[in-house]
Amino acid sequence: MSGVGPGERRTATYCRVCEPACGLVAVVREGELVTLEPDRDHPVSGGFACRKGLAGAAIHSDPDRLDHPLHRFDGETEVRSWDDAVGGIATTLTSLLEEYGPESIGLYMGNPASFNSQVGIGTPELFARLGVTRVFNSATQDCSNKFAAATAMFGTSALHPLPDLRRTDALLLLGSNWRVSKGSFLVVPNAYRELTEAAARGARIWFVNPRDTETAGSRTGETVPIRPDTDVYLLAALIHEIDRTVGFDPVAGEQGTHLDGLRAFVADFPPERVAEVCGIPAERIREIARDFAAAPRAAAHMSTGVNMGRQGMLAYWLMTMLVLVTGNLDREGGNIPGREVYPATLKARGDLAREVVDGEFGPMRRGHLPGALLADYVLDAERPLRALVVIAGNPLLTIPGEERLRKALEALELLVVIDLYPNATGEYADWLLPAADMFERADVNVAGLGMQASTFVQWTPAVVPPRHERREEWWILARIAQEMGLPSVLDAEDPETARWSRVDHMLAAGGLTREQVTAFPHGLPVGDAEPGSLFARHIQTADGRVDCRPAAFDAAIARCARIFDELAAEDPAQLKLIARRDAKAQNSWYANVPEMKRGDRDRNPLTLNPADAERLGLAPGDEVVVRSAWGEVQTSVALDPGLRPGVVAMEHGWGLQPGLRLSRERPGVNVNRLMPHGPGSYEPESNMARLTGIPVEVRPLRLPSAPAMV
Ligand SMILES: Nc1nc2c(c(=O)[nH]1)N[C@H]1C(S)=C(S)[C@@H](COP(=O)(O)OP(=O)(O)OC[C@H]3O[C@@H](n4cnc5c(=O)[nH]c(N)nc54)[C@H](O)[C@@H]3O)O[C@H]1N2
Ligand SMILES: Nc1nc2c(c(=O)[nH]1)N[C@H]1C(S)=C(S)[C@@H](COP(=O)(O)OP(=O)(O)OC[C@H]3O[C@@H](n4cnc5c(=O)[nH]c(N)nc54)[C@H](O)[C@@H]3O)O[C@H]1N2
Ligand code: SF4
Ligand SMILES: [Mo]
DSSP states (O other), X not given: OOBOSTTEEEEEEEOOSSTTOOEEEEEEETTEEEEEEEXXXXXXXXXXXXXXXXXXXXXXXXXXXXXXXXXXXXXXXXXXXXXXXXXXXXXHHHHHHHHXXXXXXXXXXXXXXXXXXXXXXXXXXXXXXXXXXXXXXXXXXXXXXXXXXXXXXXXXXTOOOEEOTTTOSEEEEESOOHHHHOOSSSBXXXXXXXXXXXXXXXXXXXXXXXXXXXXXXXXXXXXXXXXTTOHHHHHHHHHHHHHHTTOOOHHHHHHEEOHHHXXXXXXXXXXXXXXXXXXXXXXXXXXXXXXXXXXXXXEXXXXXXXXXXXXXXXXXXXXXXXXXXXXXBTSTTSEXXXXXXXXXXXXXXXXXXXXXXXXXXXXXXXSSBOGGGHHHHHHTOXXXXXXXXXXXXXXXXXXXXXXXXXXXXXXXXXEEEEESSOOTGGGGOSEEEEBOOGGGSOEEOOTTTTTXXXXXXXXXXXXXXXXXXXXXXXXXXHHHHHHTTOOOGXXXXXXXXXXXXXXXXXXXXXXXXXXXXXXXXXXXXEEEOOTTHIIIXXXXXXXXXXXXXXXXXXXHHHHHHHHHHHHHHSOTTOEEEEEEOOTTOOTTTTTTOGGGGOTTTTSXXXXXXXXXXXXXXXXXXXXXXXXXXXXXXXXXXEEOTTBOTTEEEEESSOSOOTTSHHHHHSOOOOGGGGSOOSTTSSBTTTTBOOOSSEEEEEEEOOOTTSOOOO
């Protein structure tokens, strides 16, 4: 792009922090990235960017960033050369392989790796070649329930029909707070504005959420305050009520098979029966069912608040069924597939029934292992993990069970952490390797393909060269591969072409070349989500229809009945802890951004409804101990009248990261100390962790000198 002032240039790029991939303009002065602005010329985000994205410049120049490879041994930390680092890692991996085989080596890929098109080139080259199968990633703390459900219903893990926000008349949104998070599995920049526009057109919007969030309100729609971890029963009751009153839309019989199985399942959960467990009056459930079914066009979407419950897979199934039985699947204003560039739905074909296997720690889905078992694979496995490579992740803080994870990380013979920062996990690393950040690498936004409401492809150059000795992940992995004598992109005749081969292949599948994409520096618009394409192009079941009651769900359905009885028998006063995000954070990695840690963001308090606080004799600022069956944390109290009584909330991503100055000053506590982990703690068909709706006990902290509680 053109220069502006002397020594100044402006380069179009895009954000790689969360799913919308908003267009940014990087202002570079005297070769330094000085600031970021929203890109007004972007064909899709059109001048929208949030504070997290714009704070990227602060992350780029953060003095606490990792700038050189670090080696830790005997409690000492030393700066080493890249040759030493990759050589040392290769030597240890080789000897572990020889002595213990590939099962001794594991990989954890964190969330930011999904926004990096180049990670995918070095990773398979190294790990698949070594025969490494113990691969973990952040999806089992995020959304793996959706992959399992989609595989069972549609025969592919990559088909996730998007709510057609611009044309719908009714929208049921469960477990998502778009104004803060900007959404997931639905890629629209400024999703909140889309909601206000839909509401202004007259669309009815329900937010099913134990908390009255920033997204709900008079400009969008009403909150349906549900008890945590009970969405599956609400959805079953809605379908049952529709079946009983207006009946299923005739198109459902054409689109789906096994509708009788679906009917039989939901018949157990009429509104009257689920009302108490869900905490929603039966009359309200009937009303929502009636209005959803009567809307000319209706859509639904659910996100992490439901994914992180115990039954995210079944909930996603039933949400999809609600759309299908009302004739809204693949129809304008309903749920429709995003426009793909790469044929992801075809490539991600699968059969859930064959993918659930007996693992060493119980049933699980083949593929990415449950994060909730990471510590067990190190500490308890017959053939334990002895080395772990972590790329763009911070499992110590983001996976349930901090205490066990500390022991596990400690026990490893080799821990390699490739990151922007010396993060909390990196405290245990033998090798801590400095990664280039998103402004230091060329990239293509391959992550969102198929989940964007308006699909675009964007190529960005590296805005500035990597500072100091930061390197891109593909290069680091390719160097390790070289040192181990494995094939490596760096040995290709033309490494630059070779390292883009995967991206070029993906683009070619959509009839595009990188040159064509590069010609559109603000992004190349490809097209909008398309009604009519789901059955025509995307579904991958053998008969081309949706399986409305997959046999692979048998065990989950039996659990569903058991969990219902358990919830019905529970003390109604039992406090439940839910997940919560803040606009000034991004999981665990904005912990050192000054703008995000101002004012009251000195810790992550336990938020309570004022009535609960009063009942427990707690006032804002009081210190409390929060205890679950899995662990405890100490924090302070804050009030949130938006919380449903009986529900408490805490933000994740906090907890001491000793390498980060602001984290040392304002560490907060890791809520994952309270979360279930180990065998039996995750959804076995999807490997999804349980991170919301956790029964907790809250009591005031008594200092040792104070009289004991009676
Ligand atoms: N209790 C609870 N736990 C949760 C959640 C919750 O709601 N409640 N949310 C879950 C969710 S949705 C997710 S996605 C996971 C996330 O879990 P993780 O992916 O494990 O963690 P993040 O905090 O996203 O950390 C990412 C790390 O990547 C680094 N990083 C950023 N960009 C780059 C890059 O370009 N290259 C490299 N090499 N490193 C980079 C950051 O510095 C940071 O250390 O956490 C989950 N954990
Ligand atoms: N500012 C910010 N933005 C982010 C992130 C961040 O950490 N901070 N993380 C990014 C990542 S990795 C992801 S995956 C996305 C996630 O994006 P979303 O899935 O939209 O996540 P949240 O905004 O946390 O919304 C989850 C909602 O679920 C509600 N909830 C909790 N338990 C339950 C329940 O049992 N039932 C129902 N119905 N609701 C429940 C919570 O009150 C909360 O409002 O956000 C991304 N964007
Ligand atoms: S919404 Fe996400 S992608 Fe867009 S600017 Fe914010 S952090 Fe970046
Ligand atoms: Mo996530």
